[in-house]
Amino acid sequence: MEYFLELFLGGLTRGSIYALIALGYTMVYGIIELINFAHGEIYMIGAFTALIVASVLTMLGWNHIAILLIASIVAVIYSSAYGYTVEKLAYKPLRQAPRLSALISAIGMSLFLQNYVLLAQTSDFLPFPSLIPDFKFWEPYSHIISSSELVILITTAIVMILLTFLIKFTKIGKAMRATAQDRNMAMLVGVDVDRVISVTFLVGSATAALGGVLIASHIGQINFYIGFIAGIKAFVAAVLGGIGSIPGAVLGSLVLGWTESFFTGYVSSDYEDVFAFLFLVFILIFRPAGILGRSETEKV
Amino acid sequence: MEPLLKVKNLTMNFGGLRALDRLDLDVYAAEIVALIGPNGAGKTTFFNCITGIYPPTEGDMVISPPGKKRERLNGLKPNHVTERGLARTFQNIRLFLNMTVLENVMIGRHCRMSAGIAGAIFRGPDTVKEEKAVVRDSYMILEKIGITDFVNELAMNLPYGAQRRLEIARAMATEPFMLLLDEPAAGMNPQETKELDDLIIWIRDNEKIAILLIEHDMKLVMSLSDRIYVVDYGKKIAEGTPEEIKNNPAVIKAYLGEEIDA
Amino acid sequence: MITFQEIKRSFLVSVWFMFLTFPIMVIRVNTVQNVIEWRWKNLLFVGIGSFILSFVWRYLIQRKEAGKKKAEAGEIDKMPLSQRIFEERKIFVPGLITLSVFALVFPFIFSLYQTNIMITGLIYVMLGLGLNIVVGLAGLLDLGYVAFYAVGAYSYALLNHHFGIGFWAALPIGAGMGALFGIILGFPVLRLRGDYLAIVTLGFGEIIRLILENWNEFSFGPSGIANIARPSFFGIQFSVQNATIYLYYIMIVLILFTIFVVNRLQNSRIGRAWIALREDEVACQAMGIDKRKTKLTAFALGATWAGMAGVIFAAKTTFINPASFTIWESIIILCIVVLGGMGSILGVILGALILILLPEYLRAFSEYRMLIFGVMLVATMVFCPGGIVPDIRRTYKFEGLQNNTKNNP
Numbered sequence: 001m002e003y004f005l006e007l008f009l010g011g012l013t014r015g016s017i018y019a020l021i022a023l024g025y026t027m028v029y030g031i032i033e034l035i036n037f038a039h040g041e042i043y044m045i046g047a048f049t050a051l052i053v054a055s056v057l058t059m060l061g062w063n064h065i066a067i068l069l070i071a072s073i074v075a076v077i078y079s080s081a082y083g084y085t086v087e088k089l090a091y092k093p094l095r096q097a098p099r100l101s102a103l104i105s106a107i108g109m110s111l112f113l114q115n116y117v118l119l120a121q122t123s124d125f126l127p128f129p130s131l132i133p134d135f136k137f138w139e140p141y142s143h144i145i146s147s148s149e150l151v152i153l154i155t156t157a158i159v160m161i162l163l164t165f166l167i168k169f170t171k172i173g174k175a176m177r178a179t180a181q182d183r184n185m186a187m188l189v190g191v192d193v194d195r196v197i198s199v200t201f202l203v204g205s206a207t208a209a210l211g212g213v214l215i216a217s218h219i220g221q222i223n224f225y226i227g228f229i230a231g232i233k234a235f236v237a238a239v240l241g242g243i244g245s246i247p248g249a250v251l252g253s254l255v256l257g258w259t260e261s262f263f264t265g266y267v268s269s270d271y272e273d274v275f276a277f278l279f280l281v282f283i284l285i286f287r288p289a290g291i292l293g294r295s296e297t298e299k300v
Numbered sequence: 301m302e303p304l305l306k307v308k309n310l311t312m313n314f315g316g317l318r319a320l321d322r323l324d325l326d327v328y329a330a331e332i333v334a335l336i337g338p339n340g341a342g343k344t345t346f347f348n349c350i351t352g353i354y355p356p357t358e359g360d361m362v363i364s365p366p367g368k369k370r371e372r373l374n375g376l377k378p379n380h381v382t383e384r385g386l387a388r389t390f391q392n393i394r395l396f397l398n399m400t401v402l403e404n405v406m407i408g409r410h411c412r413m414s415a416g417i418a419g420a421i422f423r424g425p426d427t428v429k430e431e432k433a434v435v436r437d438s439y440m441i442l443e444k445i446g447i448t449d450f451v452n453e454l455a456m457n458l459p460y461g462a463q464r465r466l467e468i469a470r471a472m473a474t475e476p477f478m479l480l481l482d483e484p485a486a487g488m489n490p491q492e493t494k495e496l497d498d499l500i501i502w503i504r505d506n507e508k509i510a511i512l513l514i515e516h517d518m519k520l521v522m523s524l525s526d527r528i529y530v531v532d533y534g535k536k537i538a539e540g541t542p543e544e545i546k547n548n549p550a551v552i553k554a555y556l557g558e559e560i561d562a
Numbered sequence: 563m564i565t566f567q568e569i570k571r572s573f574l575v576s577v578w579f580m581f582l583t584f585p586i587m588v589i590r591v592n593t594v595q596n597v598i599e600w601r602w603k604n605l606l607f608v609g610i611g612s613f614i615l616s617f618v619w620r621y622l623i624q625r626k627e628a629g630k631k632k633a634e635a636g637e638i639d640k641m642p643l644s645q646r647i648f649e650e651r652k653i654f655v656p657g658l659i660t661l662s663v664f665a666l667v668f669p670f671i672f673s674l675y676q677t678n679i680m681i682t683g684l685i686y687v688m689l690g691l692g693l694n695i696v697v698g699l700a701g702l703l704d705l706g707y708v709a710f711y712a713v714g715a716y717s718y719a720l721l722n723h724h725f726g727i728g729f730w731a732a733l734p735i736g737a738g739m740g741a742l743f744g745i746i747l748g749f750p751v752l753r754l755r756g757d758y759l760a761i762v763t764l765g766f767g768e769i770i771r772l773i774l775e776n777w778n779e780f781s782f783g784p785s786g787i788a789n790i791a792r793p794s795f796f797g798i799q800f801s802v803q804n805a806t807i808y809l810y811y812i813m814i815v816l817i818l819f820t821i822f823v824v825n826r827l828q829n830s831r832i833g834r835a836w837i838a839l840r841e842d843e844v845a846c847q848a849m850g851i852d853k854r855k856t857k858l859t860a861f862a863l864g865a866t867w868a869g870m871a872g873v874i875f876a877a878k879t880t881f882i883n884p885a886s887f888t889i890w891e892s893i894i895i896l897c898i899v900v901l902g903g904m905g906s907i908l909g910v911i912l913g914a915l916i917l918i919l920l921p922e923y924l925r926a927f928s929e930y931r932m933l934i935f936g937v938m939l940v941a942t943m944v945f946c947p948g949g950i951v952p953d954i955r956r957t958y959k960f961e962g963l964q965n966n967t968k969n970n971p
Contacts, residue, residue, distance in 0.1 A: 035757045048586060055591045055598055074585075081582050093623065093944045099756050100703055101943045104900055107705075107893060108939025115933035120586045120604075235761065274772045277765035284758050285750045351848060382850035394845035396838050400955045407838045411850025413831050417859065420830030421823055431830075439960055452957040474850050 007265040008258065013149045013218075015257025016156035020211030021234035022241070022249040023163065024083075024204025030180040030244035031200045033099065037106035038086050039208060040231020041113035042079050044224065046209025047216040048117055050075040051128055058129065068131040068217070075209045082113075083205030084198055092194075110228075118224040125223045128216040148218045155214060159207055160250060167246060172199055180244065229273065233260075236280040242293025251291055302364040303328050304478055304510050305350070305386075310359035312345055312534070319345045320356070321534040327478060329366065332504055332511045334525040336518075338554060342534040343514045344391055347480050351388050352378040365477045383411045387476035389467040391483050391514075397456035401447065401466055404455050405438040408473025438473060444507075445469040445499065461492045468499070472507070479503065481513040485520050493520055500524055522546065530554065564617070572616040579612035580605055622945050665814060669807045677810050679922045681878055684813040685871050687914040690898040691824050691907065692867025697896065698904035698953070699833060700860035701840025702751075703760040705892050706767025709747065710740045710865035712774060712887035714872020719787040719882050729793035729877050733870060740869020741862045748861030752854050767892055775884040786883025790876050809878055816874070820867060825907060827863065829956060836860055837905070890932070897935050901942055903949025912950060 021043050028036045050071040057067045090109045094102045132148040145153075167173040178186040179196045187193050215230075216222045233256065241252025259279065264272050283290065303326035312320040319342045327333045335343050349356045350373060361373040365385045373381060387408075396404050413434060419427035442448045445465050450458055455466060464484055471479055481500070485493050497520055503509050515521045521528065522542045530538040530545060532554040538545055545551055587608055590599040669677045689711065696704045714736035721727040721735065747766050751759050774781040781787075792805045793812060800808055827833050835856045838846040847853050876882050894917065902913025921931045942949065 033757075035761065045586070052585045052589045052591050056589065059598060078582070078585060085578075085582060090940045090944070093626075097943070097947065100701065101947055103703060103757055103760060104896070105940045105943040107896070108936045108941075108943070110936070111893065111932055111939065112936030115930075115936060117586060119929060119933060120583075121590060122592070126591065232761075232764075239758075239761075271772070271776060274769055274776075277769050277772075281750065281762050281765050281769075284754060284762050288754065288758060353844070353848075377852075378844075378847040379850045379852050382848060388848055390845065390848075394842050394848075396841040396845065398841055398953075398955070399834070399837055400957065402958060403834060403837075403955060407834055407846070407849050407851070410831060410835055410838075415831045417827075417832060417863070420827050420832050423826065427830075434831075435958060439958075448960070451960065452955075454955065470849065 003265070007261045009145045009149065010265075011258035011261030012254065013145075013152050013257070014261060015237075015254035016152050017211050017215045017230075017253075018234045018237045018257055019156055019250045019253035020159065020207045020214075021230055022238040022253045023159075023246060024208045025235050025238040026241075026243055026246060026249040027176075027200050027204045029238070031176065031197055032091065032095070032102075032183075034091060034102050034106060035235065036086075036091075036204075037103070037231070038090075038109035038113055039083075039204070040227035040229075040234070041110055041117075042083050042086075042205045042227070043208040043212045043230055043234075044222070044227030045082055045113065045117065046075040046079040046205075046212035047128070047222045047226065048121065048224075049078045049209075050213040050216065051126060051222060054129055054131060064131055067129075071131065072210065072213045075213050076206045079205040079209030079212070080202040083201040083208075086113075087198060087201045092197075110231075114224055114227065121224065123224065125221045127221050128219070130220060131217045132214075148214075152214045152218060155210060159210065163203070163207070163246065166203070172196070176200060232280075233276050236276055236283070239280065239288075240283050240290055242290030245290070245292045248290055248292035255291075301328060302370070304364055304366070305512070306360075306362045306364070307350070308360045308362075310346070310349060310361065311357045312342070312349055312354060313357045319534050320349065320359075323359070323531065323534065323536055325529055325536070327510050327512050329510055330504060330508065331526045332500065332513070332524050334521045334528045335512065335514045335531065336516070336521055336528060337531040337537075341531045343531060344482055345534075346531075347388060347482055347514065350381070351386060351480065352376045352381045363478075379411065382474050382476075385475070385477040386480065387471035387474045387478075388480035389464075389471055389482055389484060391486070393463050393467055395455040395463060395466060395470070398454060400452050400454055401442065401450045401458065402435070402438055402452065404466055404470050405441055405473045406434050408441075408470040409434045409438060412475055441469050441473055444502075445472070446495075461488055464488070464496075465499070468503075472503070472509070476509060478510045478512065481511060481515075483514055483516065485515060485517045493517060496520070497524055568617070568620070571620075572613050575616040576609050576613035580609045583608050626945055669810050674803060674806055677806055678878075679919060681806070681810055681813050682922075683915050683918040684810075684817050685875055685878070686895065686898060686918045687817055687911050688820050688867050688871045688874075689895045690902065690910040690914040691820050692864045692871070693895050694864075694899050694902075694905065694907070694910045695824065695827070695836070695867075696860050696864035697899050698906070698910070699828065699840065700836040700857065700864075701756075702857060702860060703756055704763045704861070704864070705760050705889065705896065706747070706763035706765070706770070707864075707868055707895055708887045708889065708891040709767045709770040710743055710868035711872045711875070711891065712770055712884070713739050713743045713865075714869030715876040715882045715887070716774065716781060716787075716872070717869070718873040718876045719790050720781075722790050722876075723787055726791075728791060729873070732873050736873035737866045737870040740865040740867070740872070743869075744862035744865025745858055747865075748858050752857055764889060764892070767887075767889055771884050771887050771889075774887070781884070784883060784885070786881060786885075788881045790880045790882070792877055792880065809874075813874065816870070821907060821911075824867075828905075828907070832856075832859060894935065897939055901938060901949055903951045903953055905953035906949065906951045909949050909951030909953070 021039065024039050024042070025036060028034060028039070053071040053074045054067050057070060086109055090105045091102055094105055130148070132151050167176060175186070175191045175196045176199065178189070178191055179193055183193055186196075234253070237253035237256040238249045239252065240255060241248030241250065256276070256279070260272065260276065263275050305325070305327040307323065307325040310320050310323040311318070323346065325335070335346065337343055345354070348354045350361055352373065355375065362370055363373060363384060363386065364370045371384060373384075376384070396407060399407070413430055415427045415430055439448070439451065442451060445468060447462050447465050447469065450462060455463065458466065468479070468481065468484065484500075485496055488496060500511055500513070501524065504511055525542055528540065528542055528545045529536060530548070530551050537550045537554055538548045540548070584605065587604040588601055590601060592599070668680060689707070693704065693707050696702050696707070717736045717739045718729070718732040721732055727735075747763070751762050754762060775784055777783070792799070793809060795808060799805075835846070835851050838849065838851060839853065839856050843853060898913040898917050899910055901917065902911070903909030917935070921928055927934075
């Protein structure tokens with residue numbers, strides 16, 4: 001029973017991280033119908049930036065909580081900046097071009113960012129300091145779920161709430177929803193579509209960066225390649241839940257997190273990635289709209 | 301006489317929205333039939349159902365091609381519908397933009413050709429003959445439609461009026477017994493519309509192809525059509541000759557609304 | 563000519579990039595040894611580089627916009643350079659002859675090492691031509707093309723290892739296996755749209771690689787298969803030196819064969835159907851083309867060349883393992899097709915030779931290879947989506963009703 005609980009909570013944690021990344025995918029897809037291949041790299045850059053900031057601050061002797069906060073904030077700022085820049089360079093010029101072009105451009109960006117970090121930093125796995133402290137009050141429960149896992153869950157929940165608030169109740173959120181539904185119409189009624197798209201990228205990148213910092217802290221090491229696999233899995237999650245739907249991204253992430261956790265726990269851990277890919281293939285073939293997605297019928 | 305196309309009770313629901321509501325429509329040989337109605341009345345949806353793009357919720361669509369047996373269209377895929385002899389054009393022009401004008405028409409010939417992979421690679425005498433015939437036949441169609449000036453031009457470089465004509469030429473290349481034209485005159489000036497009028501009549505009389513067209517240009521509709529169907533909210537509200545339709549109160553109401561007593 | 567406004571903008575851009583790249587470019591962290599390295603030089607490079615590049619970028623974008631406006635106004639461009647070269651018999655024929663002679667004597671002018679590189683380049687030409695069918699002609703973004711390459715290579719390796727089957731017998735088998743897998747992997751994706759198709763095919767590519775890596779009993783896992791036989795000449799086995807030269811000439815012949823077949827396919831009923839599919843799937847179906855059959859033939863025929871190339875690769879390196887068949891291979895081949903010009907045979911050939919041979923000769927920059935590929939993909943899509951040799955459609959001559967066809971490869 002305890003093993004089950006362990007796997008369940010492990011899946012929940014996984015799912016939370018995927019959710020933080022998947023949100024970015026789903027929001028961007030909802031707005032400009034592009035799979036942002038480079039999104040995984042934004043996540044990775046968030047983790048790296050946090051590592052760099054944390055290292056510098058550790059050297060200066062700051063305390064852990066402060067480092068965690070500052071590193072997270074800086075990581076979020078930088079990832080958002082990268083996301084914003086990527087959009088302006090690689091996607092904006094291609095808004096009127098066929099979708100294939102934008103997709104290829106996204107692949108190119110992903111390739112570029114990975115190698116950029118690889119060359120500027122290193123190809124090695126770098127240890128990431130465990131910034132999340134072990135809370136004293138949580139001690140009795142820490143064998144079921146560790147402090148860092150708890151922080152991940154709480155952070156994800158808070159992000160969800162904030163995001164829902166943003167989308168549902170703010171002016172920019174309304175503009176985002178309008179642009180996602182009909183870009184040309186939104187333009188005609190005065191929505192600054194460029195700004196809305198930029199904001200979407202900023203927010204999506206920010207949540208991914210948070211995910212990067214948290215998971216790096218939890219797992220304890222990062223390298224330039226982590227964006228690729230995490231990106232694919234988060235994409236699976238977004239599609240599973242229904243791409244374009246924010247609650248869908250969360251739901252899909254949790255489902256993927258749990259199924260992965262139980263699969264590797266009870267069946268095999270060698271084929272973990274194969275499982276994720278096969279899962280993706282099945283969803284896309286049998287229910288491309290996802291759990292909460294709307295079936296898109298093309299207007300002829 | 302059997303109608304070439306007989307549609308009975310056609311109903312199309314998109315979730316909660318009823319786009320077509322028990323529509324009946326017939327097209328007989330050597331006829332030009334117009335389908336008119338306010339925007340959103342379901343006219344293009346009707347075309348999409350007949351050509352196999354959407355499976356209708358209810359209803360029967362039956363064709364009786366000249367010289368062939370009757371056949372039900374329900375459940376056929378779009379390419380099979382075209383093979384049976386029903387060809388269409390689109391409301392928003394859907395040409396193969398990066399292919400030349402001639403190649404666009406040659407695509408129309410695809411379903412009347414038989415060369416496969418082996419034919420493509422080995423180019424035996426049959427394939428060579430077939431390719432030559434396709435090029436020749438496609439050119440002839442372009443001559444009939446009157447756009448041979450552009451024969452080697454990329455479709456995307458054509459002026460708008462020529463693009464619309466090219467779509468018709470392409471549809472004709474499939475050797476249809478009936479053409480479905482979706483707003484062929486949209487965006488045309490009066491001169492182009494007059495030429496289109498002549499072209500459509502010529503197609504009916506010389507090529508012996510029946511025409512079913514969706515149009516908003518009332519002048520064109522009245523001058524061209526043998527019969528007119530009027531739909532609103534997916535329902536047929538009137539059917540008859542142009543004269544009858546012009547004076548039909550239900551039609552006037554649908555287009556202009558009711559008179560408000562001052 | 564350069565206004566103050568522009569300088570100000572470029573300056574701001576430069577500042578932005580210096581800010582953006584500061585942590586990653588300037589600060590190098592090594593948490594293993596607990597060292598932090600500060601590289602202020604890089605900040606300068608980024609600043610100056612982005613300043614200059616921003617001018618270049620703006621210029622290219624303006625040129626693109628101007629080009630678009632011209633096209634909308636109906637001014638038709640004069641024929642692209644490549645087409646004019648073909649038209650000029652005086653340039654074309656002697657050029658072709660020189661090229662052929664060069665290709666024939668290549669192994670005797672250059673060293674064995676160079677010949678090996680050239681063989682690699684030619685293998686990628688074959689791969690590019692194959693993917694060109696799927697992506698360039700039919701418009702199906704297949705990111706898992708490397709799976710068919712792997713299938714071909716492992717088919718030969720395993721048949722050779724277990725049954726002693728030689729190169730010449732394996733060649734058609736590899737091609738056939740490629741085609742078979744093309745159909746198998748093509749079937750599930752028939753209904754999928756562009757982006758989803760890309761991801762699923764990427765998934766397939768990875769699944770195949772992961773299976774090859776983990777199913778040790780079948781594929782010998784990460785350690786791969788060694789001692790694969792080289793092609794024999796009527797039963798005679800050559801020395802390593804001569805075998806390489808032999809393989810080179812085999813490649814030349816096979817490439818000519820590939821170009822011949824692919825060219826024929828392109829200019830046929832089926833080739834036109836592929837292009838129609840790429841241009842507009844809905845209209846294509848409405849014109850009587852069976853969408854599913856067309857897609858499957860594209861996958862199958864495209865995969866055939868990858869299968870064949872796989873056999874050749876195995877014979878060349880005599881050792882294969884799953885690490886040679888990663889998604890990056892798929893992406894490199896995609897780069898070749900995109901850079902070369904989607905749908906254009908000549909473009910793909912040039913693209914392959916440039917992308918494969920250039921890094922070999924510019925060894926100093928080999929670290930930056932993938933980085934440059936990434937930039938190149940983005941830049942090509944933004945500024946030059948047609949590629950270096952855009953596809954030229956065939957034109958026909960008509961005098962009255964007589965038709966003389968003029969051939970443009």
